[in-house]
Amino acid sequence: MNGFVYIVGAGPGDPKLLTIRALECIQLADVILYDRLVNPVILQHAKKDAELIYCGKEPGKHALIQQEINEALVSHAKGNKQVVRLKGGDPFVFGRGAEEALYLKERDVLFEIVPGISAGIAAPAYSGIPVTHRDYSNSFAIVTGHGREEKGQDYLHWNALAQIDTIAFYMGVGNIELITEKLIAHGKSAQTPVAVIEWGTTDHQRTVTGQLATIREQIAATQITNPAMILVGEVVQLHDQIAWFQENKTFS
Numbered sequence: 001m002n003g004f005v006y007i008v009g010a011g012p013g014d015p016k017l018l019t020i021r022a023l024e025c026i027q028l029a030d031v032i033l034y035d036r037l038v039n040p041v042i043l044q045h046a047k048k049d050a051e052l053i054y055c056g057k058e059p060g061k062h063a064l065i066q067q068e069i070n071e072a073l074v075s076h077a078k079g080n081k082q083v084v085r086l087k088g089g090d091p092f093v094f095g096r097g098a099e100e101a102l103y104l105k106e107r108d109v110l111f112e113i114v115p116g117i118s119a120g121i122a123a124p125a126y127s128g129i130p131v132t133h134r135d136y137s138n139s140f141a142i143v144t145g146h147g148r149e150e151k152g153q154d155y156l157h158w159n160a161l162a163q164i165d166t167i168a169f170y171m172g173v174g175n176i177e178l179i180t181e182k183l184i185a186h187g188k189s190a191q192t193p194v195a196v197i198e199w200g201t202t203d204h205q206r207t208v209t210g211q212l213a214t215i216r217e218q219i220a221a222t223q224i225t226n227p228a229m230i231l232v233g234e235v236v237q238l239h240d241q242i243a244w245f246q247e248n249k250t251f252s
Helices: 020-028 066-078 097-106 119-126 149-154 173-185 215-222 234-242
Strands: 004-009 031-034 051-054 082-087 111-114 140-144 166-170 193-198 206-211 228-232
Touching: 004 020, 004 066, 004 097, 020 082, 020 111, 031 066, 066 082, 066 097, 082 097, 097 111, 119 166, 119 193, 119 228, 173 215, 173 228, 193 215, 193 234, 206 215, 206 234, 228 234
Parallel strands: 004 082, 004 111, 031 051, 031 082, 140 166
Antiparallel strands: 166 228, 193 206, 193 228
């Protein structure tokens, strides 16, 4: 069997943030299974005869369920094809890349992991917000904005999380009420600055800033929706000073 699977991070949205190794894999692929947040421009680097398979997931709507994706990776690889599993951001940051790698390993399919730039760092950077800063933040956490239903509201160690200087919540807009209430209840000041960055690093990027006590209402008022990154921490104060990327529209 000469088939091979590349589990590739496509970066946060701006196609110019694609790594050289990711580009090489896309160019050699016979089959590309790609996610919803992969910029379509990136797929233009694929061979003309490459098979493109959409695997996008939206809340309550999955083009392919995870088991089907796993099986497709194995099937194509065992058909002697070069396969790219293309994911937004980094495949090991809330991307199920590890689950897919384990599935391949158990079935003796060779694979390579190609890291990508994660939205938790890139979206804030494009919004002028550093996730660390000597004066404001010596610690940084990457956190899922929602957990499995069986874990309930305590899917995170909120007490420990509230001690982190900068927190990046992925996929958390729909859970903003719980996030803000839990952080305040466990010690974060209600006046802690917050930024919500929609479609980070793309032409559609926009940022709304506020505080833990007010950000829920500001999200509703500005109709910010997923995909969006939520940043909690004093570093958000630097947004107005460092912001360099021309956003679609900026709210404050």
